[in-house]
Amino acid sequence: MTASVDSVPTIRDLLEGPPTVPLWPTAAKALGIGRSVALDLAGRDEFPVPVIKLGRRWVVPTVPLLRVLGIEPDIGEGGAGAATPARAYTNQTPTKVQNDNTPPRTA
Known part of the structure; x- marks a missing residue:
């Protein structure tokens, strides 16, 4: 990790x-x-992702962290490295915008 x-x-x-x-x-x-x-949030068990305490270290599982960020990791046979937007974002229906200069349709 380079961060x-x-x-x-x-x-x-x-x-x-x-x-x-x-x-x-x-x-x-x-x-x-x-x-x-x-x-503070981790100590109160209110951090938005599960936190694991290992002695004095606190770590967070990467997959739930990615999901909270809206990324659904590809954890299949290919392993990490590919991602798609989480379902919460992909199930939204795009809204069609009508150009103001377009005459309304008549039936």
């Missing part, structure tokens, strides 16, 4: 990274949450 403490991880970083990522900075920064807020 540092100062940078926000990219979707590619998350897709190509390990199955879990640190709560801080990776998961929190991906969600736009600061360190203290992330730790």
Whole structure:
């Protein structure tokens, strides 16, 4: 993973990274949450993604993190590296906009 403490991880970083990522900075920064807020939410079990405490380290599973971000990872035989928008975004029906200069249809 190429993300540092100062940078926000990219979707590619998350897709190509390990199955879990640190709560801080990776998961929190991906969600736009600061360190203290992330730790507070995790401590109250209110972080938007499951958090696993491993001794003093807190990690977040990558797949649920991607799903919260609206990315459905391809975890099939090809492994990570491909993604599609999550269902919540793909089930929306596009709205057809009529040009103002187009005369209305008559039946």
